[in-house]
Amino acid sequence: MPQSRIRRPSVLTVAAALAALAATAPAQAHTPSALPALTPRAETPPLYDDEAGGNADADDPAIWRDTAEPGRSLVVATAKEGGLRAYDLDARQVQSVPAPAGPAPGDAPGRFNNVDLVHGLKLSTGRADLAVTSDRGNDRLRFYRVDRDRPGGPLTDVTDPAAAPVFSAxxxxxxxxRTAYGLATWTDRKTGRSYAVVSQRERTRIALLELLPGRSGTVGYRKLRTLDLPSSFRLPDGSSWTPCGEPGQLPQVEGMVVDPANGTLYAGQEDVGLWRLDADLTGTPALIDKVREYGVPGTYDEETEECAPGADPGFGGKRLAADVEGLTLVTEPDGDGYVLASSQGDDTFAAYDRERGDDNEYEGGFRVTAASGTLDGAQECDGAAALNAPLGAEYPHGLLVVQDGDETPQESGREATGFKFVRLDDVMDAVKD
Structure with a gap:
């Protein structure tokens, strides 16, 4: 990302007509029942989104590697109004960080949606690894310094108190x-500067933020530019289609990941498909795959708060069932690797070639299903994180962590969520087969 391209804030709007020109991956089959079934090696304790459970709802994970002792690495994950959780590699909770309250009674409380990591950011107190989370409740980013051996837990809030709302006036x-929602971070290898891209809830907007050190070891940010993905699309038969939703809501983006090798952002527009664009939000986005429901008309029912679908005109994709959710990147030493996407609608994961020159071809998919004993699989997955590096004896070839939106509860009658830990070599074997 050349520095000259990011100095002047600007707003870019992508015309809806661009969607008709977007590239699509080859129509290789992605039949859920035929995909390899992987089983988790561990799962976190269930989180309950009620008063008795602390209003905690699992959403998105990130994997922090302890380079000195990889077996002591951590998974940092969001729990929405329940704040942040830190887990060890046995999926045991080592810290719970509460979300901040609203500024006044009646204001929206803190709600942590997505999380990502920044490594070695230069602060006024020295370099530090940070967990960065989107606080949807307060429309801000929040920053937590990672120190594995700190008494009281590895995460310390270092957010600049002057950090401004990302989207709200x-x-x-x-x-x-309509606040900060999806999140991805990365560091430009040429300039050493670190950035976050943040999506806006119920809108198609994505913002580019530069992360900035503040006083006394704190971290803030400044907005550089925004980009709006399309909200309506020209179909092959000449008609126009807009995904069905509640009145006033546009098709939002949540799952995002940046490939730091080439500055490419992959963004999942939940009811539309998977986009590829420059992480500095310049250039023209390309729709590399569509959800199966793409082009299907729908009518919103206010009583049920759901959309009743019409006849399928057959313009959708073959691999992704709405919503497109958690995105993560698997890198390999030779430069190859995959973009993994959660196909929430059919409880599967799709893998795309990481190389832009190959048009991000579809490479295969898999499911995460129940293991023998007490471990169940992952359903309705919201978030995912992969790390292709040794992580101790249990994960010598890396780890994939996925959110489970329908955790088997330990207490009857309570809806629960959690996270599943899967060996990354199992994933790689499944995709390559």
């Missing part, structure tokens, strides 16, 4: 919750 807009 004031508290009334924040309370409407």
């Amino acid at each position: 004031g508290q009334d807009e924040i309370n409407d919750q």
